[in-house]
Amino acid sequence: MLEARNITVKRGAKALLADASLMIASGRLTAIIGPNGAGKSTLLRVMAGELRPTEGAVLLDGDDISHISVARLATRRSVVTQSTSLSFPFTVLEVVMLGATVPGFGVRDTEAATVARQALRAVGLHAFEARMLHELSGGEKQRVHIARALCQLDTLPRQPGETAALLLDEPTASLDLKHQSDVLALIKKQAQSGRAILLVIHDLNLAAAFADDVVLMADGRIVGHGTPDDILNEDLLSHTFGCRLQIVSSGEGRRVILPAAIARRLGTGAATQ
Amino acid sequence: MTTFDSKLAWAGATVRPSRGKVFLALAALLLTVAVLSLAIGPTGISLQALPRAFEASLGFTTDAAAARDRLVLIDLRLPRTLLAAFVGAALATSGAMMQGLFRNPLADPGLIGVSSGAALFAISAIVLGHGIAAPIVAPLGIYALPIAAFFGGLLTTIILVVIASRHGELAVGTLLLAGIAVGAFAASISGVIVYVSDDRELRDLTLWQMGSLSGASWQKVSAVTPFAVVLALLVPRLARGLNGFLLGEAEAMHLGVDTERTKRLVIAATAAAVGASVAVAGVIGFVGLVVPHVMRLIAGPDHRAVLPGSAVLGAALVIVADIVARMIVRPAELPIGIVLAFIGAPVFLHLVLRRGVRGLE
Numbered sequence: 343m344l345e346a347r348n349i350t351v352k353r354g355a356k357a358l359l360a361d362a363s364l365m366i367a368s369g370r371l372t373a374i375i376g377p378n379g380a381g382k383s384t385l386l387r388v389m390a391g392e393l394r395p396t397e398g399a400v401l402l403d404g405d406d407i408s409h410i411s412v413a414r415l416a417t418r419r420s421v422v423t424q425s426t427s428l429s430f431p432f433t434v435l436e437v438v439m440l441g442a443t444v445p446g447f448g449v450r451d452t453e454a455a456t457v458a459r460q461a462l463r464a465v466g467l468h469a470f471e472a473r474m475l476h477e478l479s480g481g482e483k484q485r486v487h488i489a490r491a492l493c494q495l496d497t498l499p500r501q502p503g504e505t506a507a508l509l510l511d512e513p514t515a516s517l518d519l520k521h522q523s524d525v526l527a528l529i530k531k532q533a534q535s536g537r538a539i540l541l542v543i544h545d546l547n548l549a550a551a552f553a554d555d556v557v558l559m560a561d562g563r564i565v566g567h568g569t570p571d572d573i574l575n576e577d578l579l580s581h582t583f584g585c586r587l588q589i590v591s592s593g594e595g596r597r598v599i600l601p602a603a604i605a606r607r608l609g610t611g612a613a614t615q
Numbered sequence: 616m617t618t619f620d621s622k623l624a625w626a627g628a629t630v631r632p633s634r635g636k637v638f639l640a641l642a643a644l645l646l647t648v649a650v651l652s653l654a655i656g657p658t659g660i661s662l663q664a665l666p667r668a669f670e671a672s673l674g675f676t677t678d679a680a681a682a683r684d685r686l687v688l689i690d691l692r693l694p695r696t697l698l699a700a701f702v703g704a705a706l707a708t709s710g711a712m713m714q715g716l717f718r719n720p721l722a723d724p725g726l727i728g729v730s731s732g733a734a735l736f737a738i739s740a741i742v743l744g745h746g747i748a749a750p751i752v753a754p755l756g757i758y759a760l761p762i763a764a765f766f767g768g769l770l771t772t773i774i775l776v777v778i779a780s781r782h783g784e785l786a787v788g789t790l791l792l793a794g795i796a797v798g799a800f801a802a803s804i805s806g807v808i809v810y811v812s813d814d815r816e817l818r819d820l821t822l823w824q825m826g827s828l829s830g831a832s833w834q835k836v837s838a839v840t841p842f843a844v845v846l847a848l849l850v851p852r853l854a855r856g857l858n859g860f861l862l863g864e865a866e867a868m869h870l871g872v873d874t875e876r877t878k879r880l881v882i883a884a885t886a887a888a889v890g891a892s893v894a895v896a897g898v899i900g901f902v903g904l905v906v907p908h909v910m911r912l913i914a915g916p917d918h919r920a921v922l923p924g925s926a927v928l929g930a931a932l933v934i935v936a937d938i939v940a941r942m943i944v945r946p947a948e949l950p951i952g953i954v955l956a957f958i959g960a961p962v963f964l965h966l967v968l969r970r971g972v973r974g975l976e
Binding site for chain 2: 387390391392411412413414415416417420421423426427428429430431432433436437440441443444445446472473474494498
């Protein structure tokens with residue numbers, strides 16, 4: 343279990359996060375949604391141990407993460423950031439293997455390569471392992487970094503009962519529709535296999551379709567936390583995002599969240615619930 | 616469709632040679648050029664004289680020819696070869712470490728002013744060592760110069776990191792440009808110190824400056840030996856951390872790298888390597904730029920290959936450059952920096968042109 347307890351982050355006089363508390367449990371996919379500048383990525387960075395909060399603490403299985411060495415922390419949580427760029431020509435397989443070979447827990451290269459290949463297969467890039475990373479498209483690169491994060495959790499040694507958390511900051515931002523749903527299905531499977539997943543995501547429909555829990559943020563505060571049905575309602579979302587949102591029925595009981603202006607243009611305004 | 620994709624993907628495959636084979640080839644190269652360096656010289660004494668030279672140095676023979684062979688092979692060429700190897704290994708490794716830390720292949724201690732800062736402190740130690748700094752410099756003996764140069768390199772690097780840091784991120788463009796300014800500033804102060812020094816100090820300075828590798832001696836070899844030992848123990852431990860840095864500082868932390876510790880150790884190791892080599896051979900540019908670049912082309916960017924590989928290849932390159940420097944205009948000698956710039960400048964231009972302006976970002 344990864345828990346943020348009363349986190350406040352200040353930059354000068356401005357509070358990027360104000361008294362945010364959040365618990366993510368093993369086996370569940372928690373999605374953070376909210377408008378730009380709401381503090382979603384900041385909260386993720388704090389929970390990753392990358393950013394020290396001004397006040398509050400992050401606990402991993404009850405231990406304050408500022409007291410856990412970065413190497414031990416790496417065995418229990420991995421992170422996919424919004425944009426990771428490499429300055430030197432690595433092959434795809436080499437990048438994924440970094441997940442296992444950098445922390446230095448004595449993972450042999452041959453073992454790392456085996457796990458890295460499995461991770462690449464999971465993101466559908468097994469045929470690309472010998473290609474240079476910089477030759478890949480933005481979406482392919484993003485999937486390589488997801489594979490690296492998986493390889494990190496799959497190889498490094500953990501004690502029984504320790505949480506393995508995967509934190510992803512908008513992993514679908516540069517992906518096309520097919521790969522958006524493929525990647526989220528993969529992440530969902532990770533949750534189902536017992537990992538604690540924290541996902542920052544802009545697409546409300548993807549959050550509705552895949553998340554077990556949804557956290558709604560605005561102005562550095564958590565303004566809603568619950569199941570997708572609890573949080574994804576028109577009034578709460580419209581108020582938080584500052585624009586009229588409509589939940590539109592797409593048949594067979596399925597619903598889609600759209601800004602009202604777009605729903606009108608599509609001529610589906612009449613089908614509102 | 617999948618098969619087509621697969622074929623397409625494999626068509627652009629990059630296959631790297633195994634690390635073991637690369638190291639073996641490099642070791643063979645280093646051994647060959649080291650033997651050549653012992654065998655070649657303006658006096659024309661060849662390796663066949665080596666057994667006799669050893670006999671002379673152990674006192675088994677007092678033959679005049681043997682004594683001459685001993686002087687040339689054991690007292691001149693051998694320390695010179697060892698120093699060339701140390702300087703090449705130190706400069707190439709420090710270039711590789713800086714490029715990894717700053718995530719830019721253009722970061723070279725010579726280019727960003729670290730060598731000039733080290734030289735300034737070495738010059739100060741020579742000049743002030745006779746005067747106000749004598750109580751500090753005198754007890755350090757042969758280690759005074761490398762230690763002074765180490766602190767000069769360290770101070771320069773810290774100044775550059777402070778100048779180029781913004782919100783915890785290092786702006787590499789600023790770093791490179793500030794490095795040129797800091798290097799020029801250090802060189803100008805060095806100039807002033809040379810100008811105000813008296814005759815005796817000036818003689819020492821001139822000896823040091825023109826020294827490069829022609830002033831090699833066993834005394835200089837022993838002065839850098841502690842640095843070589845510390846670096847040989849420390850540098851391999853930094854490889855994994857630097858691999859993490861290639862993804863970015865935050866990502867390195869996510870991967871389990873103690874980023875602050877790695878940064879501090881890399882900066883200290885670089886300053887020690889550059890300081891010691893500047894102290895014995897003056898400012899030599901381009902080795903730290905060219906060698907890691909070639910190593911990455913051969914073995915890929917993994918620092919577990921790049922750091923040791925650069926050390927061996929750098930040693931071999933400087934030994935070869937030194938052979939060229941002492942043979943091409945014999946009996947005179949070309950400064951080794953000229954030989955290396957002749958190779959290094961085109962490689963630097965190639966890197967700049969290939970990366971474009973983006974390389975500075």
